[in-house]
Amino acid sequence: MGFFRLDPEVYARHKDEVLKLSNSFQRIDARGLSDREIAERLGLDEPTVTEIRVIAERDCYPLDEWQRAIEFKRKACRDWAAAALKRPDLKDS
Amino acid sequence: MTELPSNATKRLKTIAISAGATVVGVADAAAFDAHAPAKHRPADLLPGARTVVVVGGAQPRAGDWVATSPWLLSTMGTTERIQGVGRRLAQSIESELGYYALYVPPGTASGDTPFLSLMLAAELAGLGSRSLAGPILNREHGFMYWSAVITTAPLEVDPPETAPACPAPPCREMWEREHTTPCLRVCPLHDGGCLAGRLEDGRAVRTGYDAARCNTRVHTHWVGGFQKVLEETLNEPDREKRKMLVYGDFMTRTLWAITYSSTNIAQCFECMRVCPAAHGLKEMR
Numbered sequence: 001m002g003f004f005r006l007d008p009e010v011y012a013r014h015k016d017e018v019l020k021l022s023n024s025f026q027r028i029d030a031r032g033l034s035d036r037e038i039a040e041r042l043g044l045d046e047p048t049v050t051e052i053r054v055i056a057e058r059d060c061y062p063l064d065e066w067q068r069a070i071e072f073k074r075k076a077c078r079d080w081a082a083a084a085l086k087r088p089d090l091k092d093s
Numbered sequence: 094m095t096e097l098p099s100n101a102t103k104r105l106k107t108i109a110i111s112a113g114a115t116v117v118g119v120a121d122a123a124a125f126d127a128h129a130p131a132k133h134r135p136a137d138l139l140p141g142a143r144t145v146v147v148v149g150g151a152q153p154r155a156g157d158w159v160a161t162s163p164w165l166l167s168t169m170g171t172t173e174r175i176q177g178v179g180r181r182l183a184q185s186i187e188s189e190l191g192y193y194a195l196y197v198p199p200g201t202a203s204g205d206t207p208f209l210s211l212m213l214a215a216e217l218a219g220l221g222s223r224s225l226a227g228p229i230l231n232r233e234h235g236f237m238y239w240s241a242v243i244t245t246a247p248l249e250v251d252p253p254e255t256a257p258a259c260p261a262p263p264c265r266e267m268w269e270r271e272h273t274t275p276c277l278r279v280c281p282l283h284d285g286g287c288l289a290g291r292l293e294d295g296r297a298v299r300t301g302y303d304a305a306r307c308n309t310r311v312h313t314h315w316v317g318g319f320q321k322v323l324e325e326t327l328n329e330p331d332r333e334k335r336k337m338l339v340y341g342d343f344m345t346r347t348l349w350a351i352t353y354s355s356t357n358i359a360q361c362f363e364c365m366r367v368c369p370a371a372h373g374l375k376e377m378r
Contacts, residue, residue: 023130024206025304034130035203054204060305063321066343068285069310069361073163076279076363081161084374090161 006051014042014049015056022053101190102249105146108185112178115150115234118218118251122243128213135243138208139195144248146182147211147218149237151175155375158366164346167360168353172199172238179240192246199240199358205308205317211239219251224259225290225297226276226364227307228371232258236371260297261370268292275367288364310361314347315354322347 019025021041023032033041035049042049075092082091098104102119109117122135122142135142151174157166179196186194202208212229215221220239221229228236232254264274268291273281280286282301287310289301308317326338338344350357365371 023133024204025302031128032130034132036131050203057204057305057308058317058320061309063325065306065309066313066318066321069306069313070343072280072286073310073313073361073363077163077166077366078161080363080366081159084159 004047004051006048006055010044010048011052011055014044014052015059017042018049018052019056019060024053024057097190097192097246097248101246105182105185105190105248109146109148109178109182112181113150113174114148114178115152115237116220116231117146117148118215118220119248120145120147120214120217120219121250124217125209125213128217129210132202133206133209135209138197139193139243139245141193141245142195142243143245144243144250145209145214145218146186146242146244146248147214147220147239148175148178148182148241149215149220149231149234149239150178151238152234152236152372153362155372155377158362158372158374163361163363166362166366167350167357172358173356175238175240179242183242183244186242186244186246190246192244194246195243197241197243205312209241209243211241214241215239217253219253222254222257222259224257224276224368224370225264225274225299226259226280226288226368227302228365230258230368230370232256235373236365236368257297258370259368260292260295261368263369265292265295275369276364279363279367307361310363311359313360314343314350315357315360316351318343318347319351 018038021033021038035053036046039046039049078090078092082088106117122145125134131137135145151172153166160166176199183194183196186192197209197211212223215229216223221231224230230236235258260274267274274292277288277290280288282289282303287303287307290297290299312318322338322344326335329335329338
């Protein structure tokens with residue numbers, strides 16, 4: 001048995017639906033479905049759904065969003081320190 | 094299997110507190126069925142599971158919350174302290190009570206999905222409730238780290254917490270004044286952040302959450318960040334430009350974080366940093 005590789009076309013066709021149904025992203029009002037439940041609903045096999053879900057989790061945002069995360073945290077952290085310690089000079093400019 | 098002594102639950106809780114837990118509770122294993130998908134329920138991991146013992150503690154200290162670098166809070170390594178308590182309990186259940194005990198590992202079952210949701214476990218064990226920002230908050234101690242042990246022992250189960258820590262009184266006042274809360278203001282979904290919600294009759298109601306963006310912030314320098322830079326590097330045809338990516342600060346920090354992965358998993362605390370229910374602002378000299 002060879003190494004399991006997901007067909008990019010299968011991924012592109014199903015990624016949005018798999019993410020929407022899965023428990024990867026917590027929803028407000030209901031639990032997500034298991035990979036097996038999603039597979040049954042979409043007519044796929046469970047390992048394929050697992051692979052689609054795992055890749056899609058990482059594929060939602062481009063690398064630029066990681067850079068924005070750094071900038072967000074740097075600013076939020078310094079702004080809090082400035083407010084909490086009453087030291088306006090610490091605020092991120 | 095031996096019969097469970099009548100004081101077993103109490104004794105186990107005493108061991109947990111002595112080992113360093115701030116709080117300890119017991120959840121009914123079957124209670125997970127309504128909330129967790131198959132393969133992520135206690136009995137899926139340990140056949141015959143009857144209860145789940147949950148410990149919480151190892152909170153960041155006041156100095157951690159006011160540190161001026163966001164990276165300091167993520168490298169305090171406090172999660173490991175509570176994981177050690179979980180392992181200790183698993184050992185006690187097996188050696189002293191004679192029941193199977195499965196320490197829930199902090200890793201993932203597949204992708205980013207944990208074996209068992211520790212937040213759900215804490216909630217079902219009566220140790221806290223979900224905040225508007227997401228993390229479970231304990232009424233007395235606020236934000237903390239969790240560890241859990243699934244067991245076949247029929248321990249006494251604790252009821253869920255009835256009054257939530259979130260929203261805290263200052264947040265209710267802020268909502269009346271500004272129609273926002275500290276967590277919603279620092280990380281708003283409508284402005285490039287992760288959270289959306291409102292207060293309704295004094296209760297927090299979550300209306301939106303961008304988990305994918307939250308992942309870029311919580312796991313900036315971790316598995317996801319590594320994969321993203323690796324992909325960018327493989328797609329870069331210029332050798333010198335590839336070098337800039339591989340040797341650069343982002344990749345270097347990421348590799349350090351992965352090397353010490355169990356102490357670096359959480360890397361964004363901004364919604365909790367501003368949360369009055371999470372830690373309170375202790376003025377110190």
